[in-house]
Amino acid sequence: MSLTKPVEYADASPEVRAVYDDIMATRKVGAVNNFWKVLACDPALLRRTWEEVRDVMAPGALDPLTKELIYIAVSATNNCEYCSHSHTASARRQGMTDAMFAEVLAVTALANKTNRLANGFRVDVDPAFKPSFG
Amino acid sequence: MSLTKPVEYADASPEVRAVYDDIMATRKVGAVNNFWKVLACDPALLRRTWEEVRDVMAPGALDPLTKELIYIAVSATNNCEYCSHSHTASARRQGMTDAMFAEVLAVTALANKTNRLANGFRVDVDPAFKPSFG
Amino acid sequence: MSLTKPVEYADASPEVRAVYDDIMATRKVGAVNNFWKVLACDPALLRRTWEEVRDVMAPGALDPLTKELIYIAVSATNNCEYCSHSHTASARRQGMTDAMFAEVLAVTALANKTNRLANGFRVDVDPAFKPSFG
Amino acid sequence: MSLTKPVEYADASPEVRAVYDDIMATRKVGAVNNFWKVLACDPALLRRTWEEVRDVMAPGALDPLTKELIYIAVSATNNCEYCSHSHTASARRQGMTDAMFAEVLAVTALANKTNRLANGFRVDVDPAFKPSFG
Amino acid sequence: MSLTKPVEYADASPEVRAVYDDIMATRKVGAVNNFWKVLACDPALLRRTWEEVRDVMAPGALDPLTKELIYIAVSATNNCEYCSHSHTASARRQGMTDAMFAEVLAVTALANKTNRLANGFRVDVDPAFKPSFG
Amino acid sequence: MSLTKPVEYADASPEVRAVYDDIMATRKVGAVNNFWKVLACDPALLRRTWEEVRDVMAPGALDPLTKELIYIAVSATNNCEYCSHSHTASARRQGMTDAMFAEVLAVTALANKTNRLANGFRVDVDPAFKPSFG
Numbered sequence: 001m002s003l004t005k006p007v008e009y010a011d012a013s014p015e016v017r018a019v020y021d022d023i024m025a026t027r028k029v030g031a032v033n034n035f036w037k038v039l040a041c042d043p044a045l046l047r048r049t050w051e052e053v054r055d056v057m058a059p060g061a062l063d064p065l066t067k068e069l070i071y072i073a074v075s076a077t078n079n080c081e082y083c084s085h086s087h088t089a090s091a092r093r094q095g096m097t098d099a100m101f102a103e104v105l106a107v108t109a110l111a112n113k114t115n116r117l118a119n120g121f122r123v124d125v126d127p128a129f130k131p132s133f134g
Numbered sequence: 135m136s137l138t139k140p141v142e143y144a145d146a147s148p149e150v151r152a153v154y155d156d157i158m159a160t161r162k163v164g165a166v167n168n169f170w171k172v173l174a175c176d177p178a179l180l181r182r183t184w185e186e187v188r189d190v191m192a193p194g195a196l197d198p199l200t201k202e203l204i205y206i207a208v209s210a211t212n213n214c215e216y217c218s219h220s221h222t223a224s225a226r227r228q229g230m231t232d233a234m235f236a237e238v239l240a241v242t243a244l245a246n247k248t249n250r251l252a253n254g255f256r257v258d259v260d261p262a263f264k265p266s267f268g
Numbered sequence: 269m270s271l272t273k274p275v276e277y278a279d280a281s282p283e284v285r286a287v288y289d290d291i292m293a294t295r296k297v298g299a300v301n302n303f304w305k306v307l308a309c310d311p312a313l314l315r316r317t318w319e320e321v322r323d324v325m326a327p328g329a330l331d332p333l334t335k336e337l338i339y340i341a342v343s344a345t346n347n348c349e350y351c352s353h354s355h356t357a358s359a360r361r362q363g364m365t366d367a368m369f370a371e372v373l374a375v376t377a378l379a380n381k382t383n384r385l386a387n388g389f390r391v392d393v394d395p396a397f398k399p400s401f402g
Numbered sequence: 403m404s405l406t407k408p409v410e411y412a413d414a415s416p417e418v419r420a421v422y423d424d425i426m427a428t429r430k431v432g433a434v435n436n437f438w439k440v441l442a443c444d445p446a447l448l449r450r451t452w453e454e455v456r457d458v459m460a461p462g463a464l465d466p467l468t469k470e471l472i473y474i475a476v477s478a479t480n481n482c483e484y485c486s487h488s489h490t491a492s493a494r495r496q497g498m499t500d501a502m503f504a505e506v507l508a509v510t511a512l513a514n515k516t517n518r519l520a521n522g523f524r525v526d527v528d529p530a531f532k533p534s535f536g
Numbered sequence: 537m538s539l540t541k542p543v544e545y546a547d548a549s550p551e552v553r554a555v556y557d558d559i560m561a562t563r564k565v566g567a568v569n570n571f572w573k574v575l576a577c578d579p580a581l582l583r584r585t586w587e588e589v590r591d592v593m594a595p596g597a598l599d600p601l602t603k604e605l606i607y608i609a610v611s612a613t614n615n616c617e618y619c620s621h622s623h624t625a626s627a628r629r630q631g632m633t634d635a636m637f638a639e640v641l642a643v644t645a646l647a648n649k650t651n652r653l654a655n656g657f658r659v660d661v662d663p664a665f666k667p668s669f670g
Numbered sequence: 671m672s673l674t675k676p677v678e679y680a681d682a683s684p685e686v687r688a689v690y691d692d693i694m695a696t697r698k699v700g701a702v703n704n705f706w707k708v709l710a711c712d713p714a715l716l717r718r719t720w721e722e723v724r725d726v727m728a729p730g731a732l733d734p735l736t737k738e739l740i741y742i743a744v745s746a747t748n749n750c751e752y753c754s755h756s757h758t759a760s761a762r763r764q765g766m767t768d769a770m771f772a773e774v775l776a777v778t779a780l781a782n783k784t785n786r787l788a789n790g791f792r793v794d795v796d797p798a799f800k801p802s803f804g
Contacts, residue, residue: 001256001258001532001533002255002256002257002258002533003254003255003256003352003353003356003369003533004255004366004369004370004533005533005535033260033262033263034257034258034259034260035248035251035252035257038255038257039251039255041366041370042366042367042370042371042374044457045251045370045373045374048454048457048458049247049248049251049377052244052247052450052454053244053248055446055450056237056240056241056244056450057241057244060233060237061231061233061234061236061237062203062234062237062238062241066200066203067237067241069196069200069204070203070204070207070238070241070242070245071241071244071245072790073204073207073208074207074208074211074241074242074245074246074249075245075249075790076786076789076790077208077211077212077786078211078245078246078249078347079347079614079615079616079785079789080248080249080252080253080347081252081259081789081792082252082253082257082258082259083245083248083249083252084539084789084790084792085259085260085263085264085539085792086259086260086263087245088263088539089262089263089265097195098540098577098578099194099195099578100195100196101539101540102195102540102577102578102581103190103194103195103196103201103578104196104204104790105581105786105787105790105791106190106578106581107190107191107196107201107204107205107208108204108208108786108790109585109783109784109786109787109790110186110187110190110191110205110783111204111205111208111209111212111217111221112208112212112782112783112785112786113183113186113779113780113782113783114169114183114187114214114217114779115208115209115212115214115217115749115782116746116747116775116778116779116782117169117173117179117183117775117779118169118214118215118216118217119214119216119746119749119751119754120137120742120745120746120754120774120775120778120779121136121137121138121172121173121775122135122136122137122751122754122755123136123168123169123172123216124135124136124168124216125168125215125216125219125220126167126168126219126220128167128223129167129219129220129222129223130219130403131223131403131404131405131406131407133407135666135667136667137667137754137755137758137771138667138768138771138772139667139669175768175772176768176769176772176773176776178591179772179775179776182588182591186584186588189580189584206388209388210384210387210388211384212749213383213387213480213481213482213749214749215387215390218387218388218390218405219390219405222405232406232443232444233444235405235406236406236443236444236447237444238388239384239385239388239389239447240444240447242384242388243381243382243384243385243388243451244381246380246381246383246384247377247378247380247381248377249347249380250344250345250373250376250377250380251373251377253344253347253349253352254340254343254344254352254372254373254376254377255373256349256352256353264537265537265538265539265540265541267537267541269524269526269800269801270523270524270525270526270801271522271523271524271620271621271624271637271801272523272634272637272638272801273801273803301528301530301531302525302526302527302528303516303519303520303525306523306525307519307523309634309638310634310635310638310639310642312725313519313638313641313642316722316725316726317515317516317519317645320512320515320718320722321512321516323714323718324505324508324509324512325509325512328501328505329499329501329502329504329505330471330502330505330506330509334468334471335505335509337464337468337472338471338472338475338506338509338510338513339509339512339513341472341475341476342475342476342479342509342510342513342514342517343513343517345476345479345480346479346513346514346517346615347615348516348517348520348521348615349520349527350520350521350525350526350527351513351516351517351520353527353528353531353532354527354528354531355513356531357530357531357533365463367462367463368463368464370463371458371462371463371464371469372464372472374458375458375459375464375469375472375473375476376472376476378454378455378458378459378473379472379473379476379477379480379485379489380476380480381451381454382437382451382455382482382485383476383477383480383482383485385437385441385447385451386437386482386483386484386485387482387484388405389404389405389406389440389441390403390404390405391404391436391437391440391484392403392404392436392484393436393483393484393487393488394435394436394487394488396435396491397435397487397488397490397491398487398671399491399671399672399673399674399675401675474656477656478652478655478656479652481651481655481748481749481750483655483658486655486656486658486673487658487673490673500674500711500712501712503673503674504674504711504712504715505712506656507652507653507656507657507715508712508715510652510656511649511650511652511653511656511719512649514648514649514651514652515645515646515648515649516645517615517648518612518613518641518644518645518648519641519645521612521615521617521620522608522611522612522620522640522641522644522645523641524617524620524621537792537794538791538792538793538794539790539791539792540791569796569798569799570793570794570795570796571784571787571788571793574791574793575787575791581787585783585784585787588780588783589780589784592773592776592777592780593777593780596769596773597767597769597770597772597773598739598770598773598774598777602736602739603773603777605732605736605740606739606740606743606774606777606778606781607777607780607781609740609743609744610743610744610747610777610778610781610782610785611781611785613744613747613748614747614781614782614785616784616785616788616789617788617795618788618789618793618794618795619781619784619785619788621795621796621799621800622795622796622799623781624799625798625799625801633731635730635731636731636732638731639726639730639731639732639737640732640740642726643726643727643732643737643740643741643744644740644744646722646723646726646727646741647740647741647744647745647748647753647757648744648748649719649722650705650719650723650750650753651744651745651748651750651753653705653709653715653719654705654750654751654752654753655750655752656673657672657673657674657708657709658671658672658673659672659704659705659708659752660671660672660704660752661704661751661752661755661756662703662704662755662756664703664759665703665755665756665758665759666755667759
């Protein structure tokens with residue numbers, strides 16, 4: 001049970017409803033998921049977070065599915081149960097197969113491993129990796 | 135300065151040289167970077183880690199550049215300076231532009247943010263996100 | 269179910285009971301919560317941890333509610349379900365409103381985001397931020 | 403050296419300059435720090451991040467100094483060198499003393515400790531901590 | 537419920553069965569636990585991960601119980617519920633007592649605490665700690 | 671440069687000197703390292719932290735070297751440069767060889783990897799791992 005009371009559409013203020021409406025219209029779904037209902041305890045936090053998700057996850061230099069894969073990798077690294085569920089579901093809707101999902105986690109696991117080897121041994125950064133802007 | 139002495143090719147055992155040779159041949163480069171020289175203090179760790187990097191990062195259900203982007207996202211989340219440098223350099227060699235790099239970090243930052251909102255509010259996972267294997 | 273057996277007051281040694289008594293007297297409550305019952309498997313760990321909590325969370329240069337807000341921020345960052353629940357409950361008893369709770373998590377989420385932008389881009393620390401003790 | 407080239411005011415586009423101008427006006431300073439110059443490689447990321455920092459860190463249910471203390475706690479937990487420096491400097495400008503700073507870190511350290519005790523022993527959440535919204 | 541369907545022995549391919557057989561023979565048990573059944577959605581990931589666990593956790597410069605204690609410490613730090621359960625069970629089978637378990641977590645908690653004090657205060661590394669390979 | 675001014679013995683208050691004296695006597699060394707000099711800005715934090723380090727790291731159910739190995743594993747996981755240096759130096763003084771150090775980090779890296787596989791796939795804990803206290 002969440003630590004603040006979720007706000008249902010029927011009980012929502014006009015400001016919150018406007019965000020819920022934009023979420024449903026953008027995603028072409030008939031309801032919003034629990035994350036948004038809980039954020040709605042602070043309408044400014046709800047609006048700001050939704051607008052960031054909407055804009056950052058839109059097509060850009062990277063396609064939306066690649067962005068979802070990155071989201072899954074970070075959520076597994078941080079152990080966010082909610083985000084692992086929601087973004088795995090979202091990625092599957094956009095075409096992620098079991099094989100792709102397993103590879104995302106294989107890379108995520110490998111990076112978590114070598115991050116600790118590099119940090120534990122305190123490996124010096126090779127000069128060749130440093131960018132040259134000149 | 136790293137916490138064990140890096141092993142240069144000239145000083146390496148045949149077992150270590152064999153790994154160095156495979157790294158250079160696979161990557162078509164003339165030397166190995168510091169990470170491998172430090173791991174060489176334990177030849178079994180060196181060989182095992184290299185074979186995993188080589189196999190996991192090869193083309194599969196995901197292309198190599200997408201895998202590098204995931205590596206960057208995890209390394210930024212864990213704050214691994216070495217891996218941030220080495221995988222950003224590697225991704226650029228494979229075609230990552232500044233715009234793509236900024237989007238990787240924008241998604242990474244957003245995921246780190248919403249992971250804490252979901253965990254801090256203890257949002258319940260929506261039943262709709264649960265997979266049905268039936 | 270916890271990984272060691274919780275120690276109930278009726279079954280506790282005098283050393284453990286003395287800590288339980290101090291917790292109940294300090295907090296003006298009639299029982300100790302599960303965290304302390306589990307730590308009681310190691311009486312020295314129980315006593316040391318309780319004394320640190322009691323002393324660090326007492327009024328000082330910062331007031332107790334501000335300290336609870338910091339505890340919530342760290343627990344959300346690390347995803348500690350137990351501590352998120354216990355310290356949110358404690359902060360509410362000390363006057364934290366829903367609006368304050370939402371702001372704690374909004375700042376926590378923002379810091380988790382910009383921490384990864386600063387680390388992912390490897391931004392150099394501005395010389396002006398360095399302290400001058402001279 | 404950062405992984406993308408910092409954008410100086412003289413070289414900035416009108417869109418980037420508008421953000422820099424707002425930062426300098428809001429903070430009453432004559433230049434922007436490195437963090438913003440690096441984010442400027444992606445003007446949308448720069449604008450979105452600045453507006454969030456400006457709005458979230460403004461006075462609200464919590465005062466700005468309390469928000470800076472939370473920022474310090476999260477940045478120490480995540481080990482962000484840049485953010486530790488910039489937000490410690492910012493908090494000092496707003497009145498944080500050495501005694502307050504030490505207490506922020508003492509609480510942060512304690513929370514990081516008990517988070518691992520609760521997670522390592524897998525302590526069950528007491529029913530009394532669960533919120534009742536009824 | 538896991539995010540991919542666990543693969544039971546009866547339904548497994550020859551490649552997966554070969555790994556399951558090696559796990560059961562090495563550990564002298566009659567079934568494999570859920571972790572392996574879930575990894576089996578990607579037979580290469582299953583095989584690679586098992587071989588690493590088998591080889592890294594075998595007796596070497598460190599004995600197997602010491603390695604399990606380190607596993608518990610890392611899993612508590614990262615808050616991995618599954619690994620905390622499985623490696624605590626494994627360590628108990630190898631002789632870990634309640635007193636040893638409590639000390640592992642006491643050291644883990646202390647390290648998590650002092651890690652944040654060192655990082656939050658940005659303490660300079662003493663030159664005396666730097667290795668001299670010369 | 672640290673964020674508070676280190677306190678040298680010559681400038682220390684009697685309360686701080688008493689802790690420094692106990693550190694030097696316990697460790698049989700002629701000076702204290704930077705970590706303690708920085709904590710000395712808050713004498714209560716200095717004393718409390720030192721007493722915890724002294725008592726937790728003393729011989730108990732686990733020997734001191736095993737405790738140092740756990741400290742190294744946690745510090746590599748959290749990326750604490752200071753603690754990686756100081757506890758690697760301390761473990762070497764107590765007999766840790768390069769082979770042991772490499773194995774500590776190999777286990778640490780493996781645990782960081784499987785923690786993310788278990789969390790990313792959301793593997794269910796096997797009932798057999800649950801303790802039975804009955």
